[in-house]
Amino acid sequence: MKILYISPRFEGGIGGHAFRVAEKLREQGHDxxxxxxxxxxxxxxxxxxFTMFGILKSLINREKYDVVHAWNIPSAFVMKYINADKKILSVHxxxxxxxxxxxxxxxxxLASKAELMAFEIxxxxxTDSKTVQKYYNEKINADxxxxxxxxxxxxFNNINExxxxxxxxxxxGRDSYEKGIDILKKIEPRINGNVVYCTDLPWEKTMEVLKSSNILIVPSRMESLPQVIKEAFYLKIPVIATNVGGVSEIIIDHETGILIPPEDPSKMLDAINSLLIDEELQKKLLExxxxxxMKFFTWDALLPKYLNLYTH
Known part of the structure; x- marks a missing residue:
């Protein structure tokens, strides 16, 4: 198949998601x-x-595609002008x-109106989140x-020991308001450990830092379903995260991680300091x-679903 991906960037968040899927599909022989x-x-x-320049680029693009896949709402307005048999939109x-x-x-x-227009295209x-899936279904009956x-x-084979x-x-994560980094920095002096911030390191280096850590903290005000939580799960690093977006779809409190309320510095501090000294709980969570x-989120589990999306 001949497929075109459209995204403001192809790293981090939904852009990184797009890039990883593109790599895998190429391995399967797709263009x-x-x-x-x-x-x-x-x-x-x-x-x-991005939308303006993307539309201009689409208008002069004479290629025909089997599938064009837009990876966020602004990308859908660029996708509109691409000649393709099937048009797919993904949102986080x-x-x-x-x-x-x-x-x-x-x-x-205005963004709500843009959503409706993008869905029509x-x-x-x-979506990568059952929570988002449910929200749009209940709000505007979107499938x-x-x-x-x-x-x-x-x-991960290339990540150093x-x-x-x-x-x-x-x-x-990003050094931005929605990620709640300011909340973490506020309590940092009272954390009984050392906090390391990875906001702009290459992926391999970031994974090395994650691998050397005792806890991953995700203090977000809003999220879809953070890939970094899955990475921590694989590397067997316990996770504390705010209960926002789709986080509770993979973090079962005190089973696969620790859930805390968003924008609650006191509970965040207590959760971090308590887990740092509770080695038995750490072991339970990481296992x-x-x-x-490994059961639900590897390529073995998900590749057939991606192939089905493009071929049916």
Missing amino acids: VKLMKVPHIPIKKLKNPS GVYSEQVEILHSKTTGS SDRLT FIYLPAPLDTKK IEKKKNQVVYI NAYNFI
């Missing part, structure tokens, strides 16, 4: 191209400029809610296919989490 679109690197202009999280939190209620209202809709982001366990660092807590991720 997958990534559309690279420039944008203006200013917060309020990133998405509008509820787009209008994210926009409202990051910008304003007025902008969030698409033949198929997918989303649940298709989680896979974990490519082979990539690294010595554990006593009482190391790691944060992995359960590893078994869970």
Whole structure:
């Protein structure tokens, strides 16, 4: 099959999800191209400029594709002008809610209208979270296919063996409001350990830091289903995360990880300091989490579902 992927970037979050799927489909013999679109690197202009430049690029693109796959709402408006037999849109999280939190209620209202327009453009809709799937179904009766982001366990073969660092807590993610990094920094002086922030390291280096840590902390205000939690599960690093978005789909409290309320510094601090000294609970969490991720989120489990999405 000839497939075109459209995304503002192909790293981190949904862009990283797209890149990993593209790599796997190429291994299966499919021709997958990534559309690279420039944008203006200013917060309020990133998405509008991406959409504008992307549409211009689509209008001059004369190629015909079996499938075009847009990886977020702005990408759908670029996808509209591509000649393809099937058009697919994937979203991580509820787009209008994210926009409202990051910008304003007025902008969030405009984003709600953009969602509806993007869904109309698409033949198929997918999301990596059952929570998001349920939200859109109940709110606007949109039919989303649940298709989680896979974990490519082979990539971990290149991660160096690294010595554990006593009482190391790691944060992995963007340095941005929705990720709650400011909340973690607020309690950092009272954490009985050392906090390491990985906000812009290469993936391999980030995984080395994760592997050397005792706890991964995910303090987000909003999420879809963070890939880094799956990575921690595979590396057998206990996870503490806020109960937002689809996090509770993979973290069963005190079974595969620890769930805490969002924007609650006190409970976050208590959870971190308690888990750092509870080696028995750490062992229970990491073993359960590893078994869970290997059963449901590897390519062995998910590749047939991706192939079915494109061929049916």
